[in-house]
Amino acid sequence: MTRKLRLRTPLSVIAWWAALTGILWLAGTALGHPSPLTACAASAALLVVVGEAGDWLRQHWTARRSGRSAP
Template identity: 45%
Template sequence: MTGRQSLLRLAVSLVVWWMLIAVILWSLGAMLDQPASLAQCTASSAFLVAIGEVGDWLRRRRRADSAASLHDTSRPT
């Protein structure tokens, strides 16, 4: 997969998650008689998606660092 295809796939994935979470938040608000505007729900969902992506990036980074330290032969054990 090329870099452009990978970037497009990531962007589509993020937009789909963002829209799905916004609709869920909006629906929950309507069901619980605490309605919020769709704009408020999209802002909240953008925040939740950003936090999730940062958490996922940190998890992958930590896993890569621990895997690299396991294969590092220059360090004494």
């Protein structure tokens, strides 16, 4: 039996991006190094892309090790 790897829904990715943007902006402001919201949004987008790619690779490698076919 083969099991396909699920991709995240766009809504959950957008939610992670928005949350990370807010966290980065608040952290910078709280530490006395405020950044523009656009810079925080770009950094958050990079973090989301790297995180999603890493999660996909982890699932892909796990599927290969267990003998399931990966897409």
